[in-house]
Amino acid sequence: MSLLPTATVATIARHVGQRVTLAGWVYHKTEKGKLIFILLRDGSGTIQCVTFKKNVSEATFATAQALTQESSCRITGTVRADERAPGGYELDVEEVELIGASHDYPITPKEHGVEFLMAHRHLWVRSSKQHAILRIRAEVIAAAQEWLNEQGFVRFDTPILTATAAEGTTNLFATDYFDLGKAYLAQTGQLYVEAGMMAFGRVYCFGPTFRAEKSKTRRHLTEFWMIEPEVAFADHEDNMRLQEQFVSAIVARVLDRRREDLKVLERDTTMLEQVVPPFPRITYDQAIELIANHQGEVEGADPLPWGEDFGAPHETLIASKFDRPVFVERFPSAVKAFYMQPDPNRPEVALCADLLAPEGYGEIIGGSQRIHDPVLLEQRIREHGLRIEDYEWYLDLRRYGTVPHSGFGMGIERVVAWITGTRHIRETIPFPRQLYRIYP
Ligand code: 4AD
Numbered sequence: 001m002s003l004l005p006t007a008t009v010a011t012i013a014r015h016v017g018q019r020v021t022l023a024g025w026v027y028h029k030t031e032k033g034k035l036i037f038i039l040l041r042d043g044s045g046t047i048q049c050v051t052f053k054k055n056v057s058e059a060t061f062a063t064a065q066a067l068t069q070e071s072s073c074r075i076t077g078t079v080r081a082d083e084r085a086p087g088g089y090e091l092d093v094e095e096v097e098l099i100g101a102s103h104d105y106p107i108t109p110k111e112h113g114v115e116f117l118m119a120h121r122h123l124w125v126r127s128s129k130q131h132a133i134l135r136i137r138a139e140v141i142a143a144a145q146e147w148l149n150e151q152g153f154v155r156f157d158t159p160i161l162t163a164t165a166a167e168g169t170t171n172l173f174a175t176d177y178f179d180l181g182k183a184y185l186a187q188t189g190q191l192y193v194e195a196g197m198m199a200f201g202r203v204y205c206f207g208p209t210f211r212a213e214k215s216k217t218r219r220h221l222t223e224f225w226m227i228e229p230e231v232a233f234a235d236h237e238d239n240m241r242l243q244e245q246f247v248s249a250i251v252a253r254v255l256d257r258r259r260e261d262l263k264v265l266e267r268d269t270t271m272l273e274q275v276v277p278p279f280p281r282i283t284y285d286q287a288i289e290l291i292a293n294h295q296g297e298v299e300g301a302d303p304l305p306w307g308e309d310f311g312a313p314h315e316t317l318i319a320s321k322f323d324r325p326v327f328v329e330r331f332p333s334a335v336k337a338f339y340m341q342p343d344p345n346r347p348e349v350a351l352c353a354d355l356l357a358p359e360g361y362g363e364i365i366g367g368s369q370r371i372h373d374p375v376l377l378e379q380r381i382r383e384h385g386l387r388i389e390d391y392e393w394y395l396d397l398r399r400y401g402t403v404p405h406s407g408f409g410m411g412i413e414r415v416v417a418w419i420t421g422t423r424h425i426r427e428t429i430p431f432p433r434q435l436y437r438i439y440p
């Protein structure tokens, strides 16, 4: 016999007056003499199940009494609309069946330190706030992919085991690869997705990416998920236009479909409602000036000499001057990856942009126009101390029908942290991988 429920909490409104079976876990339970209130969590939501002694058998009442936090069970009863109930509905219980007991569940309603919760991440994901964050994560991913699909992009999956570096050689995870030497976990799918772009015109890859960064900031993971669109015949301006539409569509969909989760997180959505194109744009040079003019406003955002990259405090300061995400464009080529197209009017800067989220969440997108000239690309590869042999296939893309093209990478966790108002990125992925964390 199937154990599947006949209804879910999310769709309970359709069942008013009907007898249904729900299946889930006990979130909370209180007893008041002849009444037992079971707050049942089924993954789609929570509902109060009211067990009245006189309405059920003695055995059922005893089973209900014995239920503990996170015991799994099936509860059968009649759905009743009730304005006073948190979700608007309650279940009048007729039968309770225990499936799996749970004794001394480690996460109790009292406060726990974040270290404890992180060590119990496999259980913590059941809690209401974590649940809301991870649901929004799923929505962001679905929104991003569906939007790109609708715009004619083809998903083009790129390898995780790779032979080369794309985003610098200092943060590669290496592993032995049979007789072929070292393989590296992909820092980006970009180089491969460029091959896809030449085949399909508009493509994107989406998957986990890896950076062996020894940074302990609240914005860095060693394993994070990135979605990377790449477009043929698109220049730097086209690239920024695509990004602002893309990000706006994702935010709008979360506001539309995940209001309840944002409420659970007590997210003030005022700033999110303003996320519509066009986004403001400033150059790297203007950003340097802005930082100098607002010295002392954000701790650690000290003035920088031209040519240095921003730290997290600088990004926070820059973003604080705008009411929506802001592009910082045309960084010095020296601080950026080898593949970026130089500005024809000013070759020391690249046709690239970082998109900074408001409210201190930092860079959510990095993107650029790519070098399409084989000679210049080869020169850049050499200048970066990389071995030409490793990049022959990538150079081929420029030897056989090259086109100007552009693309970008959006970090899912950064976006989820911003949209959900989660200070630390570690809560935006089910199992974060960090410098000091690989368990559970
Ligand atoms: O700016 P990044 O390094 O760009 C690239 O990897 C390009 N190849 C993308 C492309 O053009 N196709 O990374 C892109 C984004 C960042 O803006 C950030 O959102 C995220 O990836 N990111 C990280 N997220 C979490 N932890 C880290 N250590 C991250 N490093 C980058």
Ligand code: MG
Binding pocket: 354, 363, 365, 366
């Ligand atoms: Mg970047």
